[in-house]
Amino acid sequence: MTRMSRVGGCLAVLLAGTLARAQQPPQTPATPDPIPVQTQLPEFAPEGTVTETMPGTLGVEQESQPYQQLLDIAGVPQPPRWGPMPVDQVGLLRNALGIGPWLDDRNLRMFGWIETGYTGSSSGAGLQATQPRLNRFGNEFLVNELGFVVQKSLKQDQFDWGFNVRYFAGANAAVGTPKGGIGDPVENPRFGQDLRDAYLSVHLPILTEGGMNVKVGRMNTIIGWNGFLAPYRPLYSSDYQFFYSQDGAFTGFLTQLVVSDRMDIWNGMTLGANTFFETRSANSYCYIGQINYWLQSDKRTRLTASTYLGPDAIFAAPGMNGDFVSMVELRAQHTWGERFTQVIQSNFGWDRNTPVGTASWFGVYGLGILHLTREWDFISRAEWFRDVGGTRTGVNAHFSEVTFGLNWHPTPFIEIRPEIRGDFASRPAFGRNNLPTDYTQLSGAISALFKF
Numbered sequence: 001m002t003r004m005s006r007v008g009g010c011l012a013v014l015l016a017g018t019l020a021r022a023q024q025p026p027q028t029p030a031t032p033d034p035i036p037v038q039t040q041l042p043e044f045a046p047e048g049t050v051t052e053t054m055p056g057t058l059g060v061e062q063e064s065q066p067y068q069q070l071l072d073i074a075g076v077p078q079p080p081r082w083g084p085m086p087v088d089q090v091g092l093l094r095n096a097l098g099i100g101p102w103l104d105d106r107n108l109r110m111f112g113w114i115e116t117g118y119t120g121s122s123s124g125a126g127l128q129a130t131q132p133r134l135n136r137f138g139n140e141f142l143v144n145e146l147g148f149v150v151q152k153s154l155k156q157d158q159f160d161w162g163f164n165v166r167y168f169a170g171a172n173a174a175v176g177t178p179k180g181g182i183g184d185p186v187e188n189p190r191f192g193q194d195l196r197d198a199y200l201s202v203h204l205p206i207l208t209e210g211g212m213n214v215k216v217g218r219m220n221t222i223i224g225w226n227g228f229l230a231p232y233r234p235l236y237s238s239d240y241q242f243f244y245s246q247d248g249a250f251t252g253f254l255t256q257l258v259v260s261d262r263m264d265i266w267n268g269m270t271l272g273a274n275t276f277f278e279t280r281s282a283n284s285y286c287y288i289g290q291i292n293y294w295l296q297s298d299k300r301t302r303l304t305a306s307t308y309l310g311p312d313a314i315f316a317a318p319g320m321n322g323d324f325v326s327m328v329e330l331r332a333q334h335t336w337g338e339r340f341t342q343v344i345q346s347n348f349g350w351d352r353n354t355p356v357g358t359a360s361w362f363g364v365y366g367l368g369i370l371h372l373t374r375e376w377d378f379i380s381r382a383e384w385f386r387d388v389g390g391t392r393t394g395v396n397a398h399f400s401e402v403t404f405g406l407n408w409h410p411t412p413f414i415e416i417r418p419e420i421r422g423d424f425a426s427r428p429a430f431g432r433n434n435l436p437t438d439y440t441q442l443s444g445a446i447s448a449l450f451k452f
Helices: 003-021 065-070 092-097 100-105 171-175 240-244
Strands: 108-121 126-129 140-152 160-170 192-204 212-220 249-260 263-270 286-294 301-310 324-336 340-354 357-371 376-388 397-411 414-425 430-432 435-438 440-451
Touching: 092 100, 092 108, 100 108, 126 435, 140 171, 160 171, 171 192, 240 357, 240 376, 249 286
Parallel strands: none
Antiparallel strands: 108 140, 108 440, 126 430, 140 160, 160 192, 192 212, 212 249, 249 263, 263 286, 286 301, 301 324, 324 340, 340 357, 357 376, 376 397, 397 414, 414 440, 430 435
């Protein structure tokens, strides 16, 4: 049996076991008494304290990209649930400045965060080949993100306008610097800066009872469950789909038609992969779309289908770019009560007229988040990714990874997130300084996230 056969077999057993166990609710201690819902947060809110909520929002994990998208809406529905305090609700900065009521009266939010971390890698020190993004430097401490947000959210019962300005800096910003952005060109791979969001928005009470939300400008993508920014991903490292099959942010416009309380449809146009108010190439006008549907009124199961089409819609490995990308993403997420959430996501992509002809890539991962106690979460992820022709990673290979992590959040404003990760490939793909020499890579990392 080959090395990759053994690895594939282990991953199959792991995913099958996870799905089998998910057929029954997790065996946990008796559920504690319900936490009273408050209309205002105290200065240092205890874990689980939330603002006034809207019904039917059980399935939205606060450390995810779907939650980040909800921040465009005034009065974000956040249920009493276990897990870390959402970054927008911590309130250290607004309370210190004494402007909380003033912001609330105007549907404004102001918050920020700092993420630092260290990754130890079997590949050694320096920039890793086929890296565990975003922590891509081995045996090194990094200041990953310094983030700050000012946002005006949209009321959904009338015509309203809003905006979002989201600045961040650090090693992760150097990875995500857009073409034409404030940090372009990147001079230091360990520190850059970016306006991740800089858009205007409007709610139009048209077509349906829920109306339509429109965004125009530079904005975060709607594709992918795992967010680029630290408060919107549960682990320090990210999946292969995140970096090799998605575009994290773009310039363009998006419309969200709220068909019903359980369904919304997104449509939009972008200027190509990761740009700041300019096109990626001469003809890089791309279409992006998504449909979300909740199977139940209490929103435990969500099905998502997304697509991204056009020239230079998604980055290729150096020298492997084609002239038209087609990408489809399918996702299912389910919340088993307030303690356990599962996500299964799959991407399929094609790029026409690359140096190897029509290239393709595809993959699937399973993610589980188990809230062990009020202060501890356990996160697991198992993934397989195939890069046919090597146009995404630079290596024509099968890839897989397994990651286990913890999230310790002793206060609303601190998270400590250790993890251990194993990466495997069917041919040498791992190493350092962009020199792939190894079939496997083991990394251990820890990050600290401070929210204010």
